[in-house]
């Protein structure tokens with residue numbers, strides 16, 4: 001499946017059927033979990049709020065979905081943390097990454113999500129790296145969907 005809108009392009013790998021279903025059974029755990037990985041050089045003013053994920057989350061929240069953002073630059077994200085947020089109501093996990101050392105942390109998070117969810121939850125990647133290297137990004141087993149360019153409208 002391939003979808004387009006005016007804000008960006010959405011490329012979907014096989015298995016997108018997992019996105020469809022009744023995901024709003026309860027609001028205790030997030031329907032959408034968004035992860036901002038460590039960059040590897042997180043100090044002082046470089047640790048600005050995760051603008052990318054806040055922007056992606058806003059329209060999803062407005063539609064009534066429960067969204068949670070974890071920012072690994074300011075908190076550890078352990079397997080226990082992730083497990084405590086997973087449920088049948090989770091539609092997908094989103095990860096934002098720039099090119100460079102942040103990818104290593106992003107991949108580790110994605111691998112952990114994959115393992116803990118048994119591959120049942122789609123992992124969506126967005127940000128500068130998937131935007132400039134979409135095909136290479138999609139080749140990785142821990143990437144199901146990438147969003148190219150601005151993601152707020154596309155992600156919803």
Ligand code: B12
Nearest residue numbers: 046048051052055094095096098099126127128150151152
């Ligand atoms: C503000 C900014 C900074 C600030 C704040 C950074 C921060 N940590 O928040 C400061 C000055 C600190 C900074 C520093 C750096 N930056 Co800077 N920065 C920017 C800038 C100007 C805007 C980023 C922003 O906040 N945009 C607003 C948000 C809302 O948009 P966005 O991040 O693009 O997210 C959208 C999409 O990408 C997408 N998206 C993103 N993530 C996800 C995730 C999902 C799941 C989905 C669906 C969609 C999605 O949807 C979002 C909403 O539309 C961009 C250039 C630009 N004009 O984009 C460079 C930019 C991101 N920075 C860049 C770089 C290289 C750096 C540094 C590594 C520079 C350095 N060598 O030190 C450091 C890294 C610091 C750090 N530890 O993070 C590069 C990244 C290049 C790349 N290929 O990855 C950019 C693109 C500039 C450039 N053209 O070179 N930066």
